[in-house]
Amino acid sequence: MLFENWKENLAPLIDKYKGRKHPLHYNNTYELLIMVILSAQDSDANINSITIPFFENYSNLEHISNASIEEITPYFTKVKNFSTKASWILEIAKRLKTDHNIPTNLTDLIALKGVGRKSANVILRETNQKAEGIIVDLHVIRVVPRIGLTPKYEDGNKIEKLLIQQLPYEIWDEIGMAFSFLGREICRPTHPKCDVCPINTHCNYFKNLNK
Incomplete structure (x- = not known):
């Protein structure tokens, strides 16, 4: 053709x-960011399930940035490569500090640990940003x-x-x-x-x- x-x-x-909407059951950009990181090599259904209690206790990046790796890791034990993903999430939270600092372009998104092109493109599409x-x-x-x-x-x-x-x-x-x-x-x-x-x-x- x-x-x-x-x-x-x-x-x-x-x-x-x-x-x-993407099958991940997110409510805002912060939740979407966390969920796409966790979903690598895992199912959307599993991520939808395990993040419910996590988001109840950590409702934004600032809350995560004030936590320790020992505090957040137990929420992710049913996720593939959970220890690595937990460390990425904590590092991102400490780097960005607040949800307002979540990038809205491909280059800055893929600079975050655990965010590849696929995840970045998902975030851009779901948040109505310009496709890159x-x-x-x-x-x-x-x-x-x-x-x-x-x-x-x-x-x-x-x-x-x-x-x-x-x-x-x-x-x-x-x-x-x-x-x-x-x-x-x-x-x-x-x-x-x-x-x-x-x-x-x-x-x-x-x-x-x-x-």
């Missing part, structure tokens, strides 16, 4: 998921090669770079999360529901099924 067709071809997918990249999570990594947008890679940053080259800027803010929701709900790892996919006519996987 030609570059100029992608916006039109992916429009049904964006229409289906546009504006839908495309969200690429594990679902996107699986889905976009199926569609035919990129070769199959395990490296999310490599996938993002290729998507940025392929897709018009106007859809960057929504397309990554739309791909993610597609992967969660329709384009499953096994037995994908191709018949109900809004972009199946533009998908290489679906075309190959019908050869």
